[in-house]
Amino acid sequence: MTTFVASLRYEFRMQVRKRTVWIVPALTLVLFVLIGGSLLRDLFDPGERPVDPRTAVVGLAVQLHALLSIGFGCLLADRLIRDDRLRVASILDATPASPRARLLGKYVGAGAATAIPVAVAYFGFAAAYAVDTGEPRALGWALAAFGAVFVPGLLFVAAFALAAPLVMPAPLFRVLFVGYWLWGNVVSPDMMPTLARTLVHPLGGYPLAALFDFHGIDGQEAWAGPIPGATLNALRPDPTPALAWLSIALLLIIAAAVLAGGHALRARRVR
Amino acid sequence: MRIEISGLTKTYRGGVAAIDGLDLAVPTGMFGLLGANGAGKTTLMRILAGIVRPTSGRVTVGEHDLGTGAGRTAVQRDLGYLPQDLGVYPDLTARQFLDYVALLKGMDDRTVRRRRVGELLEVVALTEHADRRLRGFSGGMRQRVGIAQALLADPQLLIVDEPTAGLDPEERIRFRTLLSQFAGRRTVLLSTHIVDDIGQTCREVAVLAKGRLIFRGTVEELTRRAQGQVWSVVTDGPAPTEGTVVSALPHDDGMRYRIVAPSAPSPGALPLEPGLEDGYLAVATGRGNASRQPASPPGRRP
Ligand SMILES: Nc1ncnc2c1ncn2[C@@H]1O[C@H](COP(=O)(O)OP(=O)(O)OP(=O)(O)O)[C@@H](O)[C@H]1O
Ligand SMILES: [Mg+2]
Numbered sequence: 181m182t183t184f185v186a187s188l189r190y191e192f193r194m195q196v197r198k199r200t201v202w203i204v205p206a207l208t209l210v211l212f213v214l215i216g217g218s219l220l221r222d223l224f225d226p227g228e229r230p231v232d233p234r235t236a237v238v239g240l241a242v243q244l245h246a247l248l249s250i251g252f253g254c255l256l257a258d259r260l261i262r263d264d265r266l267r268v269a270s271i272l273d274a275t276p277a278s279p280r281a282r283l284l285g286k287y288v289g290a291g292a293a294t295a296i297p298v299a300v301a302y303f304g305f306a307a308a309y310a311v312d313t314g315e316p317r318a319l320g321w322a323l324a325a326f327g328a329v330f331v332p333g334l335l336f337v338a339a340f341a342l343a344a345p346l347v348m349p350a351p352l353f354r355v356l357f358v359g360y361w362l363w364g365n366v367v368s369p370d371m372m373p374t375l376a377r378t379l380v381h382p383l384g385g386y387p388l389a390a391l392f393d394f395h396g397i398d399g400q401e402a403w404a405g406p407i408p409g410a411t412l413n414a415l416r417p418d419p420t421p422a423l424a425w426l427s428i429a430l431l432l433i434i435a436a437a438v439l440a441g442g443h444a445l446r447a448r449r450v451r
Numbered sequence: 452m453r454i455e456i457s458g459l460t461k462t463y464r465g466g467v468a469a470i471d472g473l474d475l476a477v478p479t480g481m482f483g484l485l486g487a488n489g490a491g492k493t494t495l496m497r498i499l500a501g502i503v504r505p506t507s508g509r510v511t512v513g514e515h516d517l518g519t520g521a522g523r524t525a526v527q528r529d530l531g532y533l534p535q536d537l538g539v540y541p542d543l544t545a546r547q548f549l550d551y552v553a554l555l556k557g558m559d560d561r562t563v564r565r566r567r568v569g570e571l572l573e574v575v576a577l578t579e580h581a582d583r584r585l586r587g588f589s590g591g592m593r594q595r596v597g598i599a600q601a602l603l604a605d606p607q608l609l610i611v612d613e614p615t616a617g618l619d620p621e622e623r624i625r626f627r628t629l630l631s632q633f634a635g636r637r638t639v640l641l642s643t644h645i646v647d648d649i650g651q652t653c654r655e656v657a658v659l660a661k662g663r664l665i666f667r668g669t670v671e672e673l674t675r676r677a678q679g680q681v682w683s684v685v686t687d688g689p690a691p692t693e694g695t696v697v698s699a700l701p702h703d704d705g706m707r708y709r710i711v712a713p714s715a716p717s718p719g720a721l722p723l724e725p726g727l728e729d730g731y732l733a734v735a736t737g738r739g740n741a742s743r744q745p746a747s748p749p750g751r752r753p
Contacts, residue, residue, distance in 0.1 A: 186554035194542045267538025271600060274500040274532040276524045277555035 183277040187285025188292075195259070195293035204251035205297040212247055219243050219397060223309050230397055233318040237306050238394045241325040242403075244305070245383055246365050248298045249337055253357045256341035257350040259290045260442065283342075283443050291338040298334070302326060321392075328391055328424075329384040332431040336382045339435035343442025346449075369410040377404050378415035379427040380434060386427035390419040452513040452529070452607045452638045453478055454499065459508030461494050461662075469494040470505070471662035481634045483649035483670075484642040485731055486659035492642040493535050495659070496610050499640070500532040512608060526608065528557065531601035535612035535642075537594065541586035545577055545596050548585060552600045571599040574629070576622075590617040598626060602633070609639045615648060627652055650727040658734050666734045670727060676739035677711055677725035677732070684708045684720045691716035695732050713738050 195201060213220050219239055222228035230236045260283070263269040272282065306322035309315070337357075344353045364374040365383060377385050385404035388394040395401055404419040404427075417423060454477035461470040469491045484492050497503040498510065501523040509518060513529075516522040539548055549568045558564045572581045575595035585593065594617050601609060611630070615623040623645075630639055631652045643649060649656055650670055658666035658673070666673060684691055687705025694712025701707075709723065710716050711732045725733075733739035 182557065182559050183555060186551060190540075190543070190547070190551045193547075194540060197542060266540065267534070267536050268540055269538075270497070270500075270502060270534035270536065271532070271538075271552060271597075272555060273502045274527060274530060274534075275552065275555040276527040276557060282555070 183281035184285045184288075186277075187282045188289035189285075191259070191286045191289030192293045193289075195255075195290040196296060198255075201255055201294055202297050204255060205248050205301060208247055208251055209301060220305065223305065224312055229309075229313075233309075233313065233315040234321045234392065235394065235397065235399070236309060237318045237321045238325050238329075238388065238392045239397045240305055240309070241302065241322070241329050242383065242388065242394070244298065244302050245330055245333055246361075248301065249333060249382070250358055250361050252294050252298060252334060253337045253341045253361070254354045255294050256290060256338050257345050257353050257357075259286060260342040260446070261345045261350060279447065280443060283439065287338060287342060287439060290342075291334065294338075295330075295334050298330070299326065302330070325392065328387045328428065332387075332428045333382040333384050336431045336435045339438040339442075343438050343445075346442055346445050369407050369412070373411040375412070375415075377402065377407060378412055379417075379423065380415065380430050381427070382431065384427070384431075386419050386424040390421045390424035454608075454638065454640075455509075455511045456495075457509050459495075459498070459510060460506045461491075461498060461503065462506045469662050470498070470508075473508070473659075473662065473664055475657055475664055475667065477638060477640060477657075478655065479636055479638050480655075481631060481639045481641060481653040483653035483656035484640060484659065485644075485646065485649065485656060485735075486642075487735060489661075490659040491662040492659055493612055494662075496532075496612050496640065496642060497534075499526075499608075500530060500610055501527050529604070529607040531604065531606035531609040531611075533597050533601040533609075533611040533614050535616075537597040539585045539588075539593055539596055542584060544582045544584055545572065545588070545599075546581045548596060549600055549603065553603050556604045558604065567603060568599075571602055574602070575599045576625075591619060591622065594618060595622070607637050609633065609637060611639070612642050613644065614641070615643060615645060623648070646728045646731050658731065660735065665737075666739070673730040673734065674725050674727050675730065676734050677729035678740060679722065680711050680713055680733055680738065680740070681723040681725045681729045682710045682712060682716055682720040683723050684710055684717050686717070686719075691720075693717070694738075695736055697729060697732060711736070711738070 223236060223240065230239065263272060273279070303322060306318055310318040341357070363372065364376055367374060369376050375381050379386060389402070389404040394403060404416065406413045406416045456473055456475045459470050459473040460468065462468045473495070486492050494503065498505050499512065501517060511517065512526045515525045517526060543551065546568060549571065550564060553564045553568060558567065572578045575598050577592065577595055577599070580592065585596065588596065598614060601611065615626055618626060627648055630641065633639065641649065641653065653670060655669055656673055657664060685702055685704055685707045690696055690699065690706070690708055691710060693716035694710040697709040697711055699706050699708050711729050730739070
């Protein structure tokens with residue numbers, strides 16, 4: 181327990197102080213607003229924004245999650261390999277501290293630090309919206325969406341970002357990750373196989389559809405369930421709340437498995 | 452804490468046998484480890500620190516068997532390790548880095564930990580830089596942070612791998628003295644290329660070559676290996692080809708060479724008293740006086 185807390189605390193501290201952890205999400209947001217056409221602006225336009233505060237805030241979660249997770253994954257990609265690269269690993273490995281607890285502390289600590297700007301952006305916009313519309317309920321929905329949609333998705337991404345650079349150079353992981361994220365979230369699954377609308381969609385299609393009754397800003401989009409003609413439809417049952425919880429559990433289980441795999445790989449390599 | 456090593460072998464992936472059937476007992480006190488680059492010193496120390504698993508063989512430290520997970524953890528609880536290839540987190544201050552390592556070593560009590568970190572910063576003369584980020588530290592200052600982290604838990608077993616590399620002469624001598632004083636009833640395993648440091652601190656020493664033990668004995672014994680083999684040669688011509696040149700000094704009549712060789716390397720050579728470095732060279736080049744040592748050819752035993 182002490183090891184976990186110590187590692188969490190110091191990994192958090194080191195990551196949260198890194199300027200890029202703040203600059204990358206800020207630039208992403210600025211660029212996105214400049215490109216325009218986003219909910220970030222429509223939210224404050226009485227003529228354009230969704231009437232229902234839940235749709236507005238959940239829609240905001242989807243948009244920021246899709247956008248800021250890219251930087252989130254890239255910023256975490258050096259965290260595990262850096263102990264070896266900085267040659268600190270020998271000192272840490274010679275302590276009696278459990279390497280598993282250290283890894284877990286690093287995962288949660290560095291992940292939380294990288295998620296802070298994301299949370300600040302999300303709750304910032306949600307609060308501004310709540311004030312602008314006089315809808316305090318919006319904040320409740322924002323909290324729920326953060327817990328059910330952001331957190332599992334970010335934990336999923338963070339596990340891959342820590343472990344994958346053990347088997348490939350971190351820059352290559354970043355390229356592949358950004359490529360996958362855009363491909364998985366932009367290209368329609370009936371054109372190419374992607375995880376979109378499956379139970380293991382890191383953007384959280386099932387919780388969005390079944391827990392938040394969210395069907396896009398215009399209410400016309402499907403976020404989970406089968407797509408005629410697409411591969412992987414076995415992973416796209418019709419959404420229900422139980423399946424939404426299952427989907428969250430699956431994301432966390434996969435994250436844990438990836439992390440365990442990374443741990444085993446590193447332990448074997450050191451020997 | 453006594454270390455017993457028997458039949459120890461470490462073969463890295465790719466087939467390099469870094470340690471090759473090593474038997475060695477390390478008693479309490481300061482113990483020196485010498486050997487050429489690639490001899491396997493670091494590998495041996497990493498095995499003892501529980502970082503690297505041996506391919507075969509048995510190691511016990513005190514009553515703990517390094518072959519078991521519980522044994523390794525028990526040894527690590529009482530271990531200070533200064534790696535040869537030392538790194539620090541550049542984004543932490545010296546104090547924070549030491550605090551982190553102390554936490555990982557299980558020093559849970561905050562007051563005790565803070566006091567200990569403060570003491571060690573004082574010991575390595577970094578108090579005034581304690582709250583600066585390590586990014587801005589010079590190589591020698593980082594090395595001193597490394598020394599401090601190794602001493603944190605007041606370990607019974609201290610393994611230091613070329614600890615004085617990068618230290619200025621004053622700091623080097625200070626640290627050498629510190630090690631001797633620290634040793635007392637503890638075990639300190641010191642590897643270095645500065646033979647003099649071993650002569651100044653250790654009673655016993657082992658020399659490794661290609662993963663094997665080629666000498667184990669006292670510092671005096673190692674020196675005696677070069678008895679009758681050290682020569683002074685003054686020449687204005689080319690250096691003698693016989694033997695190993697230890698030093699070359701400009702001299703009125705050309706150059707004065709100090710040479711380790713089994714017989715006089717040139718007609719005018721004068722015999723000299725051997726030093727520890729001569730003994731090491733004699734052993735390392737396989738020419739040392741044969742005396743009960745495995746590496747010497749059997750035919751030359753007295
Ligand atoms: N991680 C590794 N993978 C493969 N081979 C290695 C590894 N580490 C060391 N070796 C090899 O093992 C041998 C012993 O290396 P080691 O670092 O133990 O020597 P050393 O005595 O500490 O040398 P030096 O005086 O240069 O520090 C060398 O041949 C080296 O190339
Ligand atoms: Mg070495």
